[in-house]
Amino acid sequence: MRLSVFGDIHGNLPAFEAALKDIRSQSPDALLCLGDVAAMGAWPRECIGLLASLNCPCVLGNADEDMLRPQPFEARGFPDEREIYDLDEWGREQLTDAELEHLRGYQATVELPGLLAFHGSPQSCRESIGATTPEDRLEELRSAFGLHPLWVGGHTHAPLLRTLGGWRLLNPGSVGLAYEKRGERYVNISCAEYLLLDGDDVQFRRVGYDVKAVQAGILERKMPHAEGWAGEWVAEG
Template structure:
């Protein structure tokens, strides 16, 4: 199987379309989203519709549930709160219901998905500390776990209770290892690379590939400004922060 896994689209239609176009030129057996389809960007409805069109299996991000009116046990900054309120006004009731039904985790025979961490996924922790990496590995009962939320693309590997961060974009999976993959962000990367991020897991080739794709950042920025959002939400896109 060749799985495509991506996360944190955040209402950025230009980035999502570029990722889908790149994926549709490849053989892909299933699309998976680790949450946060909405929030920060100016095209929440269109992003939801694109996810529905490609029949991506999605789990809940903190922004998805907040927009849908579900209680979320994580804090939002002022910009995030402002756009969550705006998004809740502009998307349809059906779209809110779609977001509200996302589960916190997903599991199949090959991998597990969570938005932030497997440890208390309802808390939406960021996978930014060694402890969170370790706790997620401790709970992992598949070879691979995919997450998003921090918007930083990276791969951790655990072998014989030793955890290492991988420096390569393509990893060949070893039998005695398990992997924790942050797939990065489609619509608002924060790893100082502005290109949209996604990931391919090929179970036959036994590889995980971190991918980046260029998109029309200026167009997404213009829409953010036209919607009346804070300028910082537009400028950060070209900086990847």
């Protein structure tokens, strides 16, 4: 089966539309979304609606969960945490009951033949697993959640292919919030990332989109901290 896997859209409609255009050009048999669909972007409602129109399975991301079960702000010592909280709250306030009902339909994990999909880890949408996760933690998770030969997760926004004893862990990166370090700071780059799986073949695909459209959407829709947030976006390359 030829499968397209994408996630971490984060309310970025220009990125989502660009990714879907490229996905359709590859003629996959099925689509799979890894969650974090709406939060932090200027188009939360539109991204939920576009995903719903695809009629594909979607796992529940931590940002999706926060929209369903909002919590009061609590300082934890992370960079820009107040700004991120305000962006998430703004996105939640845009949603109707119908869109929240779509979020409630997202699943903790999705199983396909030979494949287990999740957002952070099979145990928690908030756990990060990736290139530096200790092998004993990965084996602990595999023992608890099944010995599928292929695991696919999101959350870190970092493309990954990690192989352990014939078992593979993949991450497609992020559709709507791909990032890179430039100088002393991290920036969001206008590049939508996703995976195309065809048997044992794995393709990491990257698609450019109009960074000015994202910046304009942030400003026109008067998101919190709009000037600063728009300034975090840069053109790829």
